[in-house]
Amino acid sequence: MKMRTWSPVAAMAALVATLTWLGGVSPAVAQSGPTCKDGAIKVGAVSTITGPADFSEVPKAAKAVFDQANAKGGINGCKIDYTIEDDKADPQAATQAARDLVDNKGVAVLTGSASLLDCAVNAGFYARQGVLSIQGLGVDPACYNSPSVSPVNVGPYVLSTAVLYYASTSLKLDKLCAFFIIIGGTQEAYKQAIVNWEKLSGKKIHLLDLTMPIQGDYTPFILKARDAGCQGVLFNHIEPGVVQLVKTAEAQQIKGIDWLFLAPAYTEQVAKALSGTTQPVYAGTEWEPFTDVKSPANKDWRAALTAAGQPLTAFTQGGYESATILIQVLKGINGPVTRASVTKALHDMKPITNSLVGTPYYFGPGKTHDSSRATKIVKLVNGKWNVQTPNWVILPQPKG
DSSP, X not given: OOOOOOOHHHHHHHHHHHHXXXXXXXXXXXXXXXXXXXXXXXXXXXEOOSSSOOOTHHHHHHHHXXXXXXXXXXXXXXXXXXXXXXXXXXXXXXXXXHHIIIXXXXXXXXXXXXXXXXXXXXXXXXXXXXXXXXXXXXXXXXXXXXXXXXXXXXHHHHHHHHHHXXXXXXXXXXXXXXXXXXXXXXXXXXXHXXXXXXXXXXXXXXXXXXXXXXXXXXXXXXXXXXXTTOSEEEEOOOHHHHHHHHHHHHXXXXXXXXXXXXXXXXXXXXXXXXXXXOSOEEEEOSSSOTTOTTOGGGHXXXXXXXXXXOOOSHHHHHHHHHHHHHHHHHHTOOEEOOHHHHHHHHHHOOOBOOTTSSSOBOOOSOSSOOOOOEEOEXXXXXXXXXXXXXXXXXXXXXXX
């Protein structure tokens, strides 16, 4: 019988055919990695830039990460085409911004958004259109209660629970009080944050006040906390209000109360303005404390943002994290990067660990999202923020 001669090419073809028949490999797997039409992956962000707040640092930080990835050739040759829309803190402008990105520009995913109302206005639209948002800074309650949005940050509501949890477990305070500014539909979210803390701690809030104004004379509220015997008081104010509250406490010569704040209080401007205070001032962070220049966790973020000429703030940590998460998810896609394939990848993703945060990020198919459940507490000492918790304060899921 005449022997059959096999060439290397024929042998390889036979092997591939056999493995394919066995289910081992397929031609699609042989060409693994993301691909893109016209060499670009379209990504967008809806952020409040003009109006009562400026969150532009968040999407700008995300853009810096994408620009650096593009400069290195993109993701498997795919460049990220990133568009930032300003919602102006106006519902109509937010609606138009989202529809421009989704319907006109055809973005596959939103990343690095930071807005006062994007989630509340557009989360339903995103869900109907099958597009997901890796929110760089979740602000309103809808960001954490929508199947289409998953923020990278803890957010004011879980953070409220976490700061109270630290105060009751580490500072050993029994009579804890909370004074909240209520904007829009945030009241129920803040009330639930208190309920969650009560379930975790087994304690009851000593005093809850939901009537704090954004501006005005805070003396009556400071005196109310003093007269009620509060040992610690949690506020959700931003920079100007934080400074005013602490200065009011100084003017009233308040003693024996720890003043507890959320992440917006943790800024270098607040530290400078209150450099001479003797009042005990604490704040909960949403990421690794950005003022800790020696932290290994901040190394990559600091290098990337410094190279891009962007400020080193907590806001830019959120933009950086959201962008790096998206890049990691995109790298795991085999085949065309489309809205459907990105959505599937986010729904199927395994938790991603990032040194900037205390718990892994996860999107998944859930109807609500709060994967970030950790904080580090900083205290104001002689005009500088000092880290009080080298290890993350990780918030357990509420009981019941």
